[in-house]
Amino acid sequence: MFILGLTGSIGMGKTTTARLFAEEGVPVHDSDAAVHRLYEGEAVAAIEQAFPGTAVDGKIDRARLGRLVVNDAAALKRLEGIVHPLVRESETRFLRHARSRGEKIVVLDIPLLYETGAEKRVDAVVVVTAPAEMQRQRVLERPGMTLDKLEALLSKQTPDAEKRRRADFIVDSGGGLESAREQVRDILRKLATLPNRT
Numbered sequence: 201m202f203i204l205g206l207t208g209s210i211g212m213g214k215t216t217t218a219r220l221f222a223e224e225g226v227p228v229h230d231s232d233a234a235v236h237r238l239y240e241g242e243a244v245a246a247i248e249q250a251f252p253g254t255a256v257d258g259k260i261d262r263a264r265l266g267r268l269v270v271n272d273a274a275a276l277k278r279l280e281g282i283v284h285p286l287v288r289e290s291e292t293r294f295l296r297h298a299r300s301r302g303e304k305i306v307v308l309d310i311p312l313l314y315e316t317g318a319e320k321r322v323d324a325v326v327v328v329t330a331p332a333e334m335q336r337q338r339v340l341e342r343p344g345m346t347l348d349k350l351e352a353l354l355s356k357q358t359p360d361a362e363k364r365r366r367a368d369f370i371v372d373s374g375g376g377l378e379s380a381r382e383q384v385r386d387i388l389r390k391l392a393t394l395p396n397r398t
């Protein structure tokens with residue numbers, strides 16, 4: 201089974217690209233979605249213990265938690281120490297199920313793939329990119345987003361140029377949905393010609 205890592209900076213079109221892979225029949229594990237599930241279940245007690253007052257009605261209030269970790273590197277590290285191992289367990293279960301179904305290719309959608317060293321766990325990396333101006337425009341359209349917040353987020357992410365340099369495949373989402381879809385199909389055609397992985 202060939203494991204494809206998918207990443208890209210905020211506003212580059214990674215979520216849409218993940219959906220395009222899924223529409224081509226490729227199973228996708230979404231790390232962000234796994235975190236959302238954990239914040240509503242398995243991780244609630246441990247996070248509430250580490251950050252009292254963040255659980256509301258049995259779920260983690262992301263805004264409250266965000267305020268506690270946003271400018272506190274030690275707090276963020278503590279949170280990651282709780283969440284990252286659980287996301288990895290979710291990913292491991294996903295890969296086990298995919299193998300048992302005989303899937304040929306799967307995608308691990310990991311926003312901070314290079315930042316967390318996750319490229320070591322995949323066979324190849326797809327980086328989603330777009331022109332910087334388009335990225336800025338997309339992100340600033342999100343509710344509650346400001347230029348300062350965007351700059352803060354980007355400062356924590358590997359620069360786009362560095363991601364592209366390290367990528368095995370690139371999807372440029374700047375040309376619209378159908379162009380991105382064709383690029384995804386092209387990647388899958390190339391992978392289909394590779395020898396089978398175990």
